[in-house]
Amino acid sequence: MRRFDFSQPDFAQTFAAFADARRETPEDVEAIVRDVLTAVKAEGLAAVLRFARQFDRAEVDESNLRVTEEEIAQGAAACAPEVREAIALAAGRIRAYHERQRPADARFVDETGAELGWRWSPLEAVGVYVPGGRAAYPSTVLMNAVPAAAAGVSRIAMVTPPGKLQPAVLAAAQAAGVTEIWRVGGAQAVAALAYGAGPIKPVDKIVGPGNAFVTAAKRRVYGVVGIDALAGPSEIVVVADGQNRADWIAADLLSQAEHDPAAQSILITDDAAFGAAVAAEIEAQLKTLSTGEAAAQSWRDHGAIIIAPLDEAPALVDRLAPEHVEFAVADPDALAERVRHAGAMFLGRWTPEAIGDYVAGSNHVLPTSRAARFSSGLSLYDFIKRTSIVKCDERAFAALGPATVALAESEGLPAHARSAALRLGQTKS
Structure with a gap:
């Protein structure tokens, strides 16, 4: 964990170096991904099944590649009732939020008599990548598939690595309007969605998070299909005054640190004693987290506490352009109005970032690695397109x-x- 003090003469230089530091996956995956995409494009399903055996150690063939309706129904029914209820609540709120984003078609006649306008229409087919294993989250399904369904996408194809599908993931797929699920993961899944592979027909756009192989594959197929974004490690900045509970703010910071050892959690506060209390609370909470190993590495390597006047916080946030920023202060709106670059903002002491990850209704697929300077989170607009209309x-x-x-x-x-x-x-x- 780094500590920066605004009052120190070298603050601007050291903070700038910290803000610009990249948290990239050191593994070189480009050559493998290139070979996978080339093979799937040329051989189709045969290559997909071969890579499933090679990378996932899974025996998948055309008979069990697709998850059946019965399997989905049985899996969803096995989900704990309270989780099913939470999924239903989240799905409804996410749908309502995104439906409010729907733009209107328009036609007008200008001063020459020309008729101009635009028409919005949904994409026809979308692929949703859902990671497997430890990262098999139902919220991933909801945040990627519900906006597509709300936009009117008629085919939503979900791909996920072979293995046991968690009941909550199947319940989320059912609630979200997913139309088909395929047991295929990694770069080969991206290739199958982009080029088609046997019964897996190509889509128009691929969304959803994945590992370095998935991200590299999405980068390479862009242009053949659309993609949502090239996601990096999770990020949170918490702007908090000394009137907060240290354990609340510590938990908020750890909520992103636990995602990945490369995640970044930053506290900006005007109270040095409060900053020290939060740091101590983080160390205490790390001992009780099942995700403590990843969270501890994240906090150690990429975490920071910045001691600065709150009036300087908006400029510091803009320099970081984080995925998430919380304003746990007396007047959060006043500071938030001065921030230009952030994926999502959470205003007030009772609005932890976790509420946005699940049930607020806004989307948790957000720009990372300072991409909030030029891009937005996933929305209805990712699943519709605008056609211009001209009539003379x-x-x-x-x-x-x-x-x-x-x-x-x-x-x-x-x-x-x-x-x-x-x-x-x-x-x-």
């Missing part, structure tokens, strides 16, 4: 045609110019 009558074309000819000729595109000029000749006759 003779009068409108007469007004717009001459400028079209002039610009086309200036660009050396005579067929463009002729396309307009011929019509202008008709209007003059």
Whole structure:
């Protein structure tokens, strides 16, 4: 854990170096991913099944590749009742939040008489990658699939590594509107969704988190299909004054540290004694967490406590451009209004980031690694597309045609110019 003090003369330099440090996976996976994608593109299902045996040590064939409706129903029914109720609550709130994002179609006539507008329509097919093993979270299914269903996507294909599917994951898939589930993971799953592989038909966009192989594969297939983002390790910044409970803030910081040893948790406070109390509380809580090993490494290698006036907090947050930021202060809105770069903001002492991970309704798929400077979290807009509409009558074309000819000729595109000029000749006759 690093400690920075705004009053020290070297603060700006050392904080800038810390903010710009990259937390990248050191493993070189590009060559493996390239070979996997090439093989699946050329061989289809045969390559997918071969890589399942090679990487997942799983015997999967065409007979058990797809999770059946009966398996989904039985798995969902085996989910604990309180978890099913929580999934239903979360799914409803996520759907309601994202449906409110739906933009309106529009048509209007401008001063020339030309009719202009746009129309929104859903994507046809989306693939949702859901990690297996320790990272098999039902919230991942909900946050990626529910907005797609709310947008009107007709086919939502979920892929997840072979192995036992957790009942909560199946219950979430059922609640989210997933239409098919395939037992395939890793780069080969991304390739199957992008290129198609036997019964797995290609999709238009791939969303969902994954390991370094999945991320590298998504990067490579972009352009063949759309992707949501290239996610990095989780991040949280908590801006807190000394009027908070230290154990609450410590737990908030650890809520991201436990995700991954490369995750980052940062406290900004104007109270040095409170910062020390939070640091002590973190050490105490680490001893009781089942995820303590990963969380401890994250806090040790990437955590920080920054002692600075609260008035400086918005500028520091913008420099970090974090995935999540909490404002646990008396007037959170005043500080939040001054922040430009953050994936999601949580306002007030009673709004821990964890509420956004599950049931608030907003999406927890958010930009990381300072990508909040130029991108947003997953939303309904990721599953719809806009088509422009243009309609001219003779009068409108007469007004717009001459400028079209002039610009086309200036660009050396005579067929463009002729396309307009011929019509202008008709209007003059």
